[in-house]
Amino acid sequence: MTDTLTNRAVPDAATQLDIYRRMIRIERNDDATRTQIRRGRITAPYYSARGQECIPSAISVLLNDDDKICTIYRGIHDMVAKDMPLRPLWAEICGRVDGTCKGKGGPMHLTHPETGVMVTTGIVGSSMPIANGFAWAALLDGTKQVTVAYFGDGASNIGAFHEALNLASVWKLPVIFVCQNNGFAEHTRYENGTSVDQISKRAIGYGMPGYTVDGNDPLDVYAHAHAAIERARSGEGPTLLECKTFRFMGHVFGDADGYMTKEEKAEAMADDPLPKFRQKLIDSGVATADQIDEMTAKAEAEVNDAIEFAMSCEYPSDDELRRDVFAEEIPA
Amino acid sequence: MTDTLTNRAVPDAATQLDIYRRMIRIERNDDATRTQIRRGRITAPYYSARGQECIPSAISVLLNDDDKICTIYRGIHDMVAKDMPLRPLWAEICGRVDGTCKGKGGPMHLTHPETGVMVTTGIVGSSMPIANGFAWAALLDGTKQVTVAYFGDGASNIGAFHEALNLASVWKLPVIFVCQNNGFAEHTRYENGTSVDQISKRAIGYGMPGYTVDGNDPLDVYAHAHAAIERARSGEGPTLLECKTFRFMGHVFGDADGYMTKEEKAEAMADDPLPKFRQKLIDSGVATADQIDEMTAKAEAEVNDAIEFAMSCEYPSDDELRRDVFAEEIPA
Amino acid sequence: MRELNMVKAINDALDVMLARDPDVLVFGEDVGYFGGVFRATEGLQAKHGIRRCFDTPIAEGGIIATAIGMGAQGLRPVPEIQFADYILPAFDQLVSEAARLRYRSGGEFWAPITVRSPYGGGIFGGQTHSQSPEAIFAHITGLKTVIPSTPYDAKGLLIAAIECDDPVIYLEPKRLYNGPFDGHHDREIGTWAGHPAAQVPEGHYTVPLGKAAVVRPGDAVTVLAYGTMVHVALAAVDETGIDAEVIDLRSIVPLDIETIVASANKTGRCVIVHEASRFGGFGGELSSLIQERCFYGLETAIERVAGWDTPYPHAFEWDYFPGPARIAAALRRVMENT
Amino acid sequence: MRELNMVKAINDALDVMLARDPDVLVFGEDVGYFGGVFRATEGLQAKHGIRRCFDTPIAEGGIIATAIGMGAQGLRPVPEIQFADYILPAFDQLVSEAARLRYRSGGEFWAPITVRSPYGGGIFGGQTHSQSPEAIFAHITGLKTVIPSTPYDAKGLLIAAIECDDPVIYLEPKRLYNGPFDGHHDREIGTWAGHPAAQVPEGHYTVPLGKAAVVRPGDAVTVLAYGTMVHVALAAVDETGIDAEVIDLRSIVPLDIETIVASANKTGRCVIVHEASRFGGFGGELSSLIQERCFYGLETAIERVAGWDTPYPHAFEWDYFPGPARIAAALRRVMENT
């Protein structure tokens, strides 16, 4: 009952490599984050997106810097995929003044207008309808800018989801609603919170196309994102993409995983998008193992540089506390 | 794409007459309300449901006193259909102490637990998810009680709708969600607020049956309500019924109707459910014109009695102001 | 100059800003084609086009969220929420997003939105069409809250709010739309005709946010009010003959604390008036601020006159409403109590 | 008697009530199978069954609405909202429905629900996982607001809240779950072990709503606090050596005004402490009430020590948090200022 794509766009070799570049950058960054936390160098709740790298990577190759994304606490992969620079990202995670938000956003509210990373919320659902505002602005300005709203499967059950999709469709807004369905909302299984077997079916209720996509297959995500973005850019309105995937590290880093069986977890993790796509690139002659290793090393170097940079930055000074509450500084 | 009923229950003659009795009681009550306002005997914003009589009438013949309804500002027809007595109803509209809420609810918040009229909200959407609570209680108590949530087409676009339907479906609650689609939300046309051509299609997104029904045809409403109530009582979960109808008197009594063409309005009003069903009852030999006239006269008398009763009641005394804020009275 | 009532003054402000600034957008339920249930947006869609003034579905959270996104991209949205009571489904968006975007982005972007909403009672609206929610907004850091009491101020403050780069909750005392209601519901109710503040200049002008107006100078007691209560307080002062200084706060965030403190220090006596229920209302903040800053200037305890601590009561509207008699009694008390 | 930390005490209260009253239901996100993100509902589903303790989708408005309907039909739902910051999407249901149902039905039915929610800062939660929203609830007539500060009170107040026929917002200071945090974040942080109020009786007992506790009697100055701030205030008092009377309000609605007034009249000096930002916070109500009732007994201006008027600031958590040093400074000021 969910829609089926007829014209499947296929990324060329360079684009495939670019997708992989983003994926490995995410993966290296995620790995380093967990290491830093484990070593006690940073203290922050961390919502790892290990396993979900493919989704924003295959989408972001189709986006420009001025295309916007609105994402969530589990969204650093979305930002890294959008090529947000890692130094200000890390400085922000560490709460330093050179952070992209002067240290005042912190790990849960990273934003970076230069690369279109506009809203990151800690309140489930809230960023989805905000995406519509960016899209309206684009319509009004007559640009081709699109906005991608990333969210989880659990978030598809809150009222904000409904209002966001209905508004976007009534107004034919250039938004792509991307549900990263990892099967769980915190520790609650999909089916205990969600009344429909495929979230993409909800698109029917908003008169927009809805697709269920293999979120671990870059080519599948790319093809559907391509259609959705084309549709948005040409003024036809929004699309709902449900990308099925898995979060390898549980809800928040350090989580116990007693809420699923070992077999279930092992099976899901066997479908790791990274080694699978790596192998595919090599097999299809898009890249050699060496090229990929080089790319990996480069990503790792960038991450390490960003971390060391961040650790060397100052904390914001006390006056910052009272700045940015309003346009004018508030009195002490 | 919306569901189609296969087994259509047909009301027997007595039931058909009972539906008509409820319809004419609503219509006489509505007519009297408008007269009283016109004559300046009551001051209240009035959301007439003239034209929508058939929907709650054909549903209420299937309900018991302990089945609950949750409705809205445009809901007096739903209450009258549920056989709420008219004296306390009118006393409440007039703000008198003999009102069903001691005059403290007023015309927008009428409730009457004895006939299952439990929640009436002025905030669009808010009563829908509350219906789930009654349904949960019924599940827990192991009764066969069902809850009907009435709401408008415009209300299907607010977040509360989404949360209500998803929760009800996940928990398989005995709720019937009845959208009285009259084509307008205040002065805004259906299609300017709603992204799908049939609201019943939204049921797909919640894994529940959804039907679009002719809300001016008692037999069609009855057949679908019958299926929905059966489903609910047998523990299979909720249903969404979209009943298409029209509000003859605009949004609020006294409204200008410049937001539609004269032809459009005339055409909609030509499908008046009352004379149509009256004729049908006569033609099919269910009742004679005399019987129906007698029924009408009886309804009218009941309404007049209720009005005169209400006007003779006292206003609540000042101490009532501070009662019912909390379980204990608050100090003056 | 033209005389306008408050609805027309608001309409005029929107018209001026739509014409002047292509980034200004006006939208909400029934706002476009129909012109708004209180007529505040009448004619704007016809004049400025459907892209600049448009209808929305019933989805208050979605409306405010859309405004936030627009604002973060540089537009100046002016959404209408039809009644202030309907703001609550959008409360999360206002608090967690609109109010906080500037801070958490380190000043990179913000939500320069102006949420217009009619509020307050005295119109037989019952529980959910009469409330005064200003206190819950005043407590949210990052939001500004503005409340006009005259057509002149309504236009000037609204333009200032739209031009302000912060999110502003602009509450319109709906009881004042057609006239300066003084609380005497049992008398004939006047219109704005002939009122000096109904003289509304054409074109662009502003009344700055954060500047109170001393609407009646006096030496005996300071009366703080806003919205409808300004007119009710003036009536009460007249009726008592007490030489009160009546201050119309006009915006409660930012608050013109200097004007308040100067007056309180001068008179040594204060009465604070608001329609919202008393417990936890904005009067508490005003009273504490004065007490903190003028302690040794106080001759008697500061009084609050407010709605009772009940839901807005359908059957007791005029008992709940803090009318001239209740204010006059408080004025007499603070004058006697020394 | 057993020693329990605050989470365990809350769990115990729920367990007692689930066992005692078949109408009690416990539900929320991750509450059932998983036992709650803070473990407050651990083991309850296994013991009392999936009908009595269950998981919900992420839909705060729907969760509260469901509780309202259950309550109106005579059940006693105890929904959990995972963090108080997530209550906002349910604010409409709490204000327009839960708080108002009894009044507008003329006392025919009501919503005897207890909304449990962890609140407050000091846990590096940033903007949306640290806030203290009590003031916006206190202003809503029809809601009661309860805040425990010890395991003993947490259990007794929670049982009282569940048994209360009104809707209660029960805010759990999450910083106190594991120990009586006194604001010295840079020192080793203690647990509840050995604290007298960690002695939690088995079975059913209540701590009545609306009764404050004088946790440290004194003659020099009255300190009003609740939640985490009780322990921070006690530390500050200790450090200054001032003979302060520290009052733990325990519930802010209903408010134990008698205990407050008696203490303020005795000491003539007051310091009010809360974590929430100051402007429009609950301290304003407390300060005005004392000023109104004890005016001639006040030796010096009432002070408020509170969070700064900024969003909860990720990068400045301990600057924002009203720690012992800030409270001590206020205590010294009110003792000097006469």
Place this chain on the structure above:
Amino acid sequence: AAAAEEAPSGASVLSPAVRRAVLEYGIDPATIKGTGKDGRITKDDVVAAAKAKSASPAPTAST
């Protein structure tokens, strides 16, 4: 408060404004007859008493 325990009558309850006034003008409140509610001393009473005091010959005007 301490002041409340010392003197009975109207002088016992002094508003903050009056307390400051008696300090500024150096006047013993016990010597003032209050004209306020229940014989309470007002700020005006203090000012009047101060005027009366300065109108009477200065106690020690050694030039």
